[in-house]
Amino acid sequence: MKIRDYIKDKGVFLIVNFIIFLVITISMIFYGVSFIFIFILGCIWFLPIISYMVIDYIKFKRYFANIESILENLDKKFLFPELLDKETFGVGEKFNEVLKEISRGMYEHLKYYKDIQIDYREYIEMWVHEIKTPIASTKLLIENNNSNETVKKIDNQINKIEGFVEQVLYYSRSDDVEKDYIIKEIDLNEVVKGVIKRNSRDFINKKIKLKLENIYETVYCDSKWIEFILNQIIVNAIKYSKNKGAIISVKSIELNNSIVLIIEDNGVGIEERDILRVFEKGFTGENGRIFGKSTGLGLYLCKKMCDRLGVGLEIKSKVDKGTEVNIIFPKCKVIAECKDI
Structure with missing residues (x-):
């Protein structure tokens, strides 16, 4: 004063x-x-x-x-x-x-809305748990009748539904990553192969060539969350791949203080004006308008989870040249040295 x-x-x-x-x-x-x-x-x-x-x-x-x-x-x-x-x-x-x-x-007001948010999240998690049962039953029926081409197409759509259901679940939990994680030693090669296998049908259907090289690094992170992040990136690379001659390559390199997992494609790329906004919630950009069916949540969730896990996430792209996504893991000799979340 x-x-x-x-x-x-x-x-x-x-x-x-x-x-x-x-x-x-x-x-x-x-x-x-x-x-x-x-x-x-x-x-x-x-x-x-x-x-x-x-x-x-x-x-x-x-x-x-x-x-x-x-x-x-x-x-x-x-x-x-x-x-x-x-x-x-x-x-x-x-x-x-x-x-x-x-x-x-104000505390009473905040508590009221926090309780509503908790109830809503619990409902979403319950809904996801319940919806998984008919999805699993449908996939079992498809496996027993997979000779029909139409059934195979239905199976492909069911896989997409399963992916969206998983996205809903991870979105509901994204604010509480620190309550649901286990930092441990992870073999990047196993995680990458698991995600590739999960999307193998899309690779085959779209005739995308896959190049895996030098993925023998060990990092410290939560396997469940990092698998979700990697899956979102691979799904995006598949979605925006070219109709002919599409290639997706995955490799890892070791830097002084980090291990970098690089996912690169030769797809449609991202407009320069959109590149700085791809991690914004709900942002779909030019590609979202052209290709449609984009929620603008995938990369937003990836960035949010990486920040909470202490993992870096960078994206580089050129229109008609392709996109490169780098997941940067801090190098840790023991789990105790990893970032305290």
Whole structure:
């Protein structure tokens, strides 16, 4: 709180006192009172007022300095009322009480919506669990009758439905990755082959050539989450591949402090104006409009999960040349050295 702001706030009080003293001074001059007496009266009049204002200003300056200090060093600003010191002067004490009451109301409001969010997430997870049963039954029926070409096409669509159902489940859990992860040693080669096998039918149907090279690195991460991330990237590479001569290559390289898994395709690529927005929630870009059926959630989820797992994610692309996605794992000798999530 600056002194000019304080004086401005007390302006009416000072002006009223000055006018009253001026009227009294004029009256005393009119009746012949000596200037020494008027001066002494002025000192007696204004000295207590000035002293009071100085003390009052120091008190308010300390109070607001404390508030600014707390706010500056606090990440979660809404916790600020709980950290205020107890004040001895009435205005500060009352102001603190008001802030704490507002804070309590906000907590109740947040709790209400948090409970709604938890209920909704529990419903989604239950729905995903229930929908998996008819999907599994349908796939079993298809396996027993896979000689028909139409049945094979239905199987392909069921696989896509299964992928979207999995995306819903991971989206509902994406805010709580730290509650559902196990950091352990992972063989990248096994994870990549598992994802490729999962999408093998799409590779065959679209006649996409696959190049696997130098994937013998060991990293420390959660196998379930990283498999989901890799699957989203491979699915995108397949979706936006060329009709003829499509190639998807996967390899890993070792840098000084990291292991980089590189997924590269020679597909349609991404517009330069879209490349910086591909990780935004719901963003589909030019390719989403041309190819359709894009939710804009795949890469958003990948980036969000990578950030929470302490894994880097970069994307480079040129239109009609292809896209390169790099998943960057920090190099760890033991699990304890991995990033604390």
